[in-house]
Amino acid sequence: MPHAKKGKFAKVKCKDCSNEQIVFLHAATMVKCEICGATIAKPAGGKAEIRGEIVEIVG
Numbered sequence: 001m002p003h004a005k006k007g008k009f010a011k012v013k014c015k016d017c018s019n020e021q022i023v024f025l026h027a028a029t030m031v032k033c034e035i036c037g038a039t040i041a042k043p044a045g046g047k048a049e050i051r052g053e054i055v056e057i058v059g
Contacts, residue, residue, distance in 0.1 A: 010038050011055040020055055023048070 031041035
């Protein structure tokens with residue numbers, strides 16, 4: 001049975017402006033969109049809460 005690809009980074013699309021950027025999945029600080037400043041990842045005591053669409057898992 002194949003395992004899902006696990007990575008530490010994800011390409012996330014901002015829900016406000018559709019900008020895509022690479023985010024650490026275990027971010028310990030808020031990650032804001034480089035274009036519009038919307039929060040796209042929030043620390044959640046382990047894996048970050050992603051507030052956008054994960055386009056792909058990288059790395």
